[in-house]
Amino acid sequence: MSEGPTSDPTPRARPGGRSQQVAERVLAAVTQVLIEAGYAELSFRDISQMANVSRTTLYRRWPSRADLAIDAITVAATDQMTPPDTGNFAADLSALLGKIADFITSPLGVAALSASLEIGASEPMARELFWKKRFGDLAPMFERAQARGELPAQLDIEAALAMLAGAIYFRVLVSASSVDEEWIQRIVTTFLAGA
Missing domain, CATH: 1.10.10.60 (Homeodomain-like)
Structure with a gap:
């Protein structure tokens, strides 16, 4: 038929x-x-x-x-790095950065980063779409903070996320240092002072 x-x-x-x-x-x-x-x-x-x-x-x-x-990476990252919603941006950000650190140092996170680099070499648009989706998943945490007056309304959320996550990636991948609570609090404090 x-x-x-x-x-x-x-x-x-x-x-x-x-x-x-x-x-x-x-x-x-x-x-x-x-x-x-x-x-x-x-x-x-x-x-x-x-x-x-x-x-x-x-x-x-x-x-x-x-x-x-x-x-596969998107599903795993979404499952492991869902942004928290405690009602306090500093607490949410600390928890999120801790989740990012846990993910990128896990076997799947290491494999995901390596795969992302290989995919980017042959299919840069695919990698770009993946990161745009990740930013889209995490942006609501910042938007809630803006609505509560904890962050300025004109904050560039994508740039802020890149700086914050970049600090974790730098710590792990460039300086080969561990990410502990003290490091996360330094990042959060520095970001909030500038914001």
């Missing part, structure tokens, strides 16, 4: 349904490969076998290896 003119061949995700279960298996397999072997070893053939999903299903939802990796 032929499909009608309004048919959409794209599978629709059903919360808790088969489509969601397939996505969870696929992203778990991708995460495992990224951690154990790295982005260079990520292949549709292996993910298809590991997740028990046809390659056709994979290609329909994730057209490229970069799409697979970015989706």
Whole structure:
């Protein structure tokens, strides 16, 4: 029987349904490969076998290896770095920076950073979209603080996030130092004094 003119061949995700279960298996397999072997070893053939999903299903939802990796990293980062909402910006920021530090020093965080660099070399737009989404996920914490009068309304949120997260990345990746509560409080205090 032929499909009608309004048919959409794209599978629709059903919360808790088969489509969601397939996505969870696929992203778990991708995460495992990224951690154990790295982005260079990520292949549709292996993910298809590991997740028990046809390659056709994979290609329909994730057209490229970069799409697979970015989706897995995005889900993991969102799960692990959801911005807190305590009603106090300094407390929220301290908690968020701690989560960022925990993530980038975890096996998945290390694999995610490496994959991001490799993806950026071949597909810079994909990496840019990933970081824009991350900024979009974290911006509401700043917007709530602006609404409460804790931050100026004209604050450039994207630049602020880049500076704050950059301090954590610098500490871990450039100076190879640990991120402890004292370092986080120094960042928060310095930022709030300038803001």
